[in-house]
Amino acid sequence: MDELRLKLAVQKSGRLTDPSLDVLVRCGLKLSRGKDQLVGYGENMPLDVLFVRDDDIPDLVQEDVCDLGLVGLNVLEEKRLELASRGHAARFQTVRNLDFGRCRLSIAVPQGASWEGAASLSGRRIATTYPFLLERYLGERNIKAQVVTLSGAVEIAPRLGRADFVCDLVSTGSTLSANHLREVETVMESHAVLIRTPLKLAPEKDAWVERLLMRIDGVQAVRESKYIMLHAPRSALAEIRRLLPGTESPTIIPLDGAADRVAVHAVCRENVFWETLESLKKAGASALLVLPVEKMLT
Numbered sequence: 001m002d003e004l005r006l007k008l009a010v011q012k013s014g015r016l017t018d019p020s021l022d023v024l025v026r027c028g029l030k031l032s033r034g035k036d037q038l039v040g041y042g043e044n045m046p047l048d049v050l051f052v053r054d055d056d057i058p059d060l061v062q063e064d065v066c067d068l069g070l071v072g073l074n075v076l077e078e079k080r081l082e083l084a085s086r087g088h089a090a091r092f093q094t095v096r097n098l099d100f101g102r103c104r105l106s107i108a109v110p111q112g113a114s115w116e117g118a119a120s121l122s123g124r125r126i127a128t129t130y131p132f133l134l135e136r137y138l139g140e141r142n143i144k145a146q147v148v149t150l151s152g153a154v155e156i157a158p159r160l161g162r163a164d165f166v167c168d169l170v171s172t173g174s175t176l177s178a179n180h181l182r183e184v185e186t187v188m189e190s191h192a193v194l195i196r197t198p199l200k201l202a203p204e205k206d207a208w209v210e211r212l213l214m215r216i217d218g219v220q221a222v223r224e225s226k227y228i229m230l231h232a233p234r235s236a237l238a239e240i241r242r243l244l245p246g247t248e249s250p251t252i253i254p255l256d257g258a259a260d261r262v263a264v265h266a267v268c269r270e271n272v273f274w275e276t277l278e279s280l281k282k283a284g285a286s287a288l289l290v291l292p293v294e295k296m297l298t
């Protein structure tokens with residue numbers, strides 16, 4: 001592969017795949033995927049995407065195979081602790097927190113089991129695929145428990161008699177309830193992150209990393225943003241500005257032939273709900289329009 005092209009590792013097939021590709025597409029990347037589907041070639045940017053298992057992403061950056069990676073904070077922190085346990089320092093830096101892949105690593109107990117806080121873990125067996133994060137949690141609380149490391153299907157471990165409790169990722173909580181487990185404690189909150197190598201990159205590559213970061217910021221900033229346009233009496237401007245959610249300075253435009261009415265245009269950094277529109281109307285606004293924002297560069 002070309003030395004001057006950036007290499008970015010993305011999960012091949014899983015929960016992070018679609019949202020990761022979505023961010024890249026919104027950043028303007030056009031990818032063509034080869035026959036093996038393992039590498040995507042950036043047609044309009046010097047950036048190639050490697051499709052791999054999420055667990056391998058920190059390693060690929062650690063070992064300088066990739067310059068960048070999109071991965072869950074849970075996987076990243078587990079890896080950092082595992083490296084530390086072997087006396088190695090992590091060679092990846094988190095450069096952006098992303099607004100997808102949200103979940104939490106939680107302790108759950110069988111529905112009938114009693115629970116009196118973290119001390120209830122003492123002397124018990126806890127099944128997890130995140131032994132280092134769990135050990136850290138236990139260590140910080142001075143709790144001695146037995147960590148049972150599994151490679152998957154953690155939620156059925158109590159029923160199989162392999163563990164008393166579990167420590168697993170949760171998003172909606174429906175998997176836990178389906179397995180008669182009750183979430184009792186959060187070990188860690190997680191979301192997807194963009195990581196990069198701490199190595200100094202060639203100036204051309206570095207410039208593209210900077211551009212990509214700026215575009216990611218733009219993509220994340222507009223997700224909730226709306227452009228709002230309305231007409232209003234000049235006398236109601238103060239009240240209308242108060243009602244507009246998350247706006248800085250709106251543009252006020254005079255209306256032809258109506259001295260006392262103006263048009264107000266503003267970017268709202270939060271979603272605009274029907275209730276807000278109704279309040280604006282009550283305050284004297286008319287001709288209200290709310291538009292999605294596609295791109296933003298500030």
Ligand code: PRT
Nearest residue numbers: 014015053054055072101102103169170171172173174175
């Ligand atoms: O094959 P590969 O190793 O790449 O994939 P994987 O099976 O290890 O990972 P995958 O695709 O399941 O998850 C990738 C990343 O998505 C995780 O590392 C997290 O950062 C993030 N994520 C967000 C989640 C969840 N939400 C999630 N709910 N990862 C897993 N789950 C699982 C959880 O383990 C449990 O089995 O979903 C189930 C619970 O979901 P709820 O909604 O029922 O609570």
Ligand code: ZN
Nearest residue numbers: 053054055056
């Ligand atoms: Zn995995």
